Amino acid sequence: MEWILQAPVLFFSVIVHEFAHGLIAYRKGDDTAYLSGRLTLNPLPHIDLMGTIVMPVICAMAGFPILGWAKPVPVNPRRMGRPRHDMALVALSGPVSNLLLAMLSFLLWKIFALGFLGADLSLTLLKALQFGVIINLALALFNLIPVSPLDGSNIMLGWLSGSWLENYEKHVPYGMYIILALVLTGLLRYLIWPPILLVLAALGRLGFVPL
16 A cells, blocks of 8 residues: 555655745746646645546556646746747756755665664654655656656757657657556556666665665
């Protein structure tokens, strides 16, 4: 029943992810998320039927680490100084927030691994923090896939131009179907697991014990 620990870790992580989008947009001049009440860590405004309920269930049934997303924060690029460039930075902030959470989870794991708490509590915290490392690495890599509506797509849309941009935009209406196909066929595992394993191997040299 590891999903009992995975689900809250995922939920917190995707909320921070969306909060990061809203925060960077706000700093770039767009207060849409703030005015919409979405520049908050309160989980309720961020719940998305597909991303926070259906997708995690599909991942759990497929035996894949639980992945998902929160309801995207509203962003208006036209309120930013450099709309396309700034929108790419807003998109990038989400995966960066997950990488920072993975680092924080690892540091907290190192602290609690010292064993100064009770055995049962320590074991639960260590497992949750292990999930924090793995889930946030997976979220960062997943969202960097350049398929709409993931952040990787918005990063590409912000930097491509000319015929490259025109051809790339053709996939946008089919993006969700592409993502579901990657999950259901198991191909997503091959995009995400190899780099995760490389990071876990590096952390292992620092004493991290993966699940």
